[in-house]
Amino acid sequence: MSEAVAERNAGVVEGPIASPRELMPYAIFAGVVLMMLVYFVGAEEGALSLIGGSSVHELVHDARHLLGFPCH
């Protein structure tokens, strides 16, 4: 937690727990990695196909339909 945020909230019990500067690297890297996970469950072998063949698509196919992603 940055000092700036701590100072601003001194004396206040509820206040931000993370400054945007602290959040940014996580939002970028984790955001990209986690979006890739969503992609492999929900959209591989559709609009895009990153891994050749359709084995990833077939393995998680039921989850894709049941989680509401468009499919065949």
Add this chain to the structure above:
Amino acid sequence: MVRSLLIRGMLVGLLAGVLAFAFAYAFGEPQVQHAIDFEDLMAAKAGAAHEHALISRGTQRTVGLLIGTVAMGVALGGMFALVFAYAYGRVGSFGVRATSALLALAAYVTITLVPFTKYPASPPSVGNADTIDRRTLLFFAMIAITVLAAIAAGRVRREYAERLGPWNAAIAAGAVFVLVVAAAQLILPAVHETPAGFPADVLYRFRLASLGISATLWLTIGLAFGATAERLVAAQPGRARARRAGAAA
């Protein structure tokens, strides 16, 4: 702090994925099987050769389903933790568990429920393979519009809280949300790809199961993340100092 929250979010997501798997296996899989049986029947009537799957149905409905729901749970749990890290203390003055529960409810409504009213989940054989690119794009567009509409509504509520009073500001925010979503639903093209003769009961039960699976995911994330994050936030050194400063003042 952010790192610990992210890890907890992903672990909570893992738990949510396992519970969602149980729900999906019990309520969703029977409907998926009915839909595949219908598909096979239609293919047989048309005289098409039986399509051989790379991965057996037995694997798809057990291990495959589990991998899918857990991957989704971890991804949603991780992103949820990052949104929580930003929102806590900035959006409203709720405690840790209430913020987590309300954020999860908002996520369910804006990511699942409202987009579902335009582009609902569909079982195998409902949906044309040739239009999948377009349908994927429309699906994510509808989610993005709904989430942005909710964020805009939240801003309207805070912006006008003083001028209109909290009650009327909330009504104005709700009106903004409904208007944006309704406009998007009217403008975006409809998808009508249910094949003739597809059993309506199967479609209904599949969609109900799908809503239940997402509800299981978000309910678990919202409640379990709140419980685990509360201890973390309470133990934060800066927060303890802030509390001491408050007590001294």
